[in-house]
């Protein structure tokens with residue numbers, strides 16, 4: 093069983109304070125992940141878990157400062173390093189929290205392996221992730237800045253990594269732990285979204301435009317996966333890791 097879990101940057105960091113980890117949320121998430129990675133049932137060797145985390149107040153802060161997005165690139169190596177180094181600091185904090193909780197976590201930095209080319213297609217080699225899983229480790233990847241043919245370097249979001257890994261590893265389940273308990277329709281969690289039509293119907297009745305756009309984009313990407321995906325909040329994380337279906341099921 094292969095599970096991919098995205099821990100949202102808005103869960104792990106304090107969004108409005110540059111480079112500030114939300115220590116209590118991080119500890120909560122790490123405890124739940126460590127438990128799932130080490131429980132006897134199913135045996136850890138039959139239970140491959142890959143963690144991906146977002147940028148929160150680390151990557152996004154520096155990306156905005158340098159005007160770098162998923163489509164606006166930079167050729168300034170200092171800007172690339174500033175964004176990447178911030179993400180490495182957050183990744184270090186996440187891996188350390190997982191390790192403290194007893195999880196065999198190891199860092200994987202996309203800048204050193206992934207790139208975009210052609211029309212923006214992503215190549216993300218997964219051999220190292222597979223080897224880590226084979227040896228019982230829990231790889232921890234993160235949203236990053238990556239080299240982009242003809243644009244210098246652009247942002248690679250954690251969501252894109254989740255989708256790429258989902259296909260490449262033929263994942264059985266995908267979980268996205270976000271700041272909200274699922275796809276919301278007038279404050280109520282929608283149990284299941286099965287098509288783009290459902291997304292539009294539901295998110296049409298939702299709150300702020302930027303939040304809606306973010307959630308709609310997330311849902312659209314997750315619908316492209318073969319595996320069922322779930323969007324939930326920290327409250328739902330232990331249930332997801334136990335094989336239950338918290339929040340909204342996508343697909």
Ligand code: IP8
Nearest residue numbers: 146147151152235249250
């Ligand atoms: O928070 C973005 O990842 P996301 C990573 O998953 C950077 O969109 C470097 C801003």
